[in-house]
Amino acid sequence: MTDTAIDYEAVFQAFPGVVALLTPDLVYADVNEEFLRVVGRTREQVVGGDLDDLFPDNPNDPRASGMANLKASLYRVLATGERDTMALQRYDVEPPDRPGHWEERYWSLVNAPLTGPDGKVMLLVLRVEEVTELIRAHGRPSGSRSRALEAELYTRARELQELNDRLRQAHSREREVALALQEAMLPDRRQVRHHHRAAVRYRPAVGALNVCGDWYDLVDLVGGHRVGVSVGDVVGHGLEAAGVMGQLRSALSAASRVAEGPAQALDVLGRYAHVVDGAESATAVTTFIDFDRHTITYSSAGHPPPVLVHPDGRAELLDGATDTPLDARPDPIPRPQADTSYTPGATLVLYTDGLIERRGEDIDTGLGRLADALARNRDQDPEALADTVLLELLPPGGATDDTALVIVRL
Known part of the structure; x- marks a missing residue:
């Protein structure tokens, strides 16, 4: 490999996981082939589009917070210049060919900065692994024990999501009270x-x-x-x-x-x-x-x-x-x-x-x-x-x- 330059564009496109590059304004700069395959979109539909415009939260679920959580993580990376590993996220997806139909999905996400010579964050690297099949009991013929284990994992994931929601609400209330106290003083x-x-x-x-x-x-x-x-x-x-x-x-x-x-x-x-x-x-x-x-x-x-x-x-x-x-x-x-x-x-x-x-x-x-x-x-x-x-x-x-x-x- 010392005599041959590595084609990093080809490596990026062939990477087996879902990877996207975002600008500091949270606009898609590039995505790999696996990203397009998982979300069912073309490159023209994604690159140049805003993060939340392309993939909004499920409007039928008042507790949906996947996009808000992702944006908060990306902003933390921008502010700190450090990698941020997110907790397991439920984020429903609307297939392009089935408008109004939302599929329940679970994701593991890691966000990392790409800095320039001046130390400022030039791009954000979004790495996503879909883990839906690991936690959802979908009824495939894998044996009763396997189905029971999958059902248990699914239940635990649901409980974890609900706990995260409650903690987030409690933290939000504390923040509101602290802000009100701070502003009053x-x-x-x-x-x-x-x-x-x-x-x-x-x-x-x-x-x-x-x-x-x-x-x-x-x-x-x-x-x-x-x-x-x-x-x-x-x-x-x-x-x-x-x-x-x-x-x-x-x-x-x-x-x-x-x-x-x-x-x-x-x-x-x-x-x-x-x-x-x-x-x-x-x-x-x-x-x-x-x-x-x-x-x-x-x-x-x-x-x-x-x-x-x-x-x-x-x-x-x-x-x-x-x-x-x-x-x-x-x-x-x-x-x-x-x-x-x-x-x-x-x-x-x-x-x-x-x-x-x-x-x-x-x-x-x-x-x-x-x-x-x-x-x-x-x-x-x-x-x-x-x-x-x-x-x-x-x-x-x-x-x-x-x-x-x-x-x-x-």
Whole structure:
């Protein structure tokens, strides 16, 4: 084989399993011959078509969720760049020559990324094995014992599917409650005098269990025209993380109103986090903006640095006062604090790591991507800029971590 090039196109077409290639927009880029044989379609009917348009869920089954589950798995692959093996899926098929007739089928699926030189996912590889015959008692003359075993497998598969449905519903309810709790505890930007200068966004992670503890806060400060702007991140998922997030946000909001500066506010928050279960390794960054003096005072507890975009497009990382996460020390010591000045018309951006971090990628790459997007779009008003940043930086199907974003026009 060393003297002969391998024809990978021929290998792809001859592969005995069902294989398809999808674009990041979930459009069929190519399929192999086995795929066409199993689904009973021609290449012209499949290639170039949307995933769910070609193969919709059975409209006669209100519990049908096969396509939704497949899309969620594919979005996870896009977001993480890692292979995703799905649980056994029931997905009914409508034969092209029998419209309105749905055949019950069971499938085992594995989805994998195909990345380019830049590390981004260029294509999604969908590998499918039909296992219907292994779990369905179809009455072939294979002996009573074999038929009984097949019937037992079929029953167990049904029970597993029903259990998965119940778990998915329970997880969905927990997610809804956690999201409602999280949104109720996040402040409205209109609570501050300079709210017209600010835009806030919160995007939950994709997946039923991925509600996390990201938060933001805007608060009027005593003395002059000053505003405190903060973001933070609690480790964990679900209701517990949302609850811890609410406690830390409220504590920092109260501390900021009476603290001499952001470092002291984080000192107080760190001591409070020491007695809050679930606050371990939480991070936060807070900034005090003085609109009269055109200064920003800031301090960070293990959080990614804010970005100050100057009117000329220069992006400055406010990383001169970075310290350990909250509750990292048994006996807290005073945290560092730094100041910087700005020209009116500049933009201050605070965010959580879901906006910039990607698995297998250096964080500096994500920071550079953020700085570039902010510089290119700096003339947009805060609301439009917030939408643009999320559109350019978040994966198409959403991130696997929550994202909080605050943009203030100075």
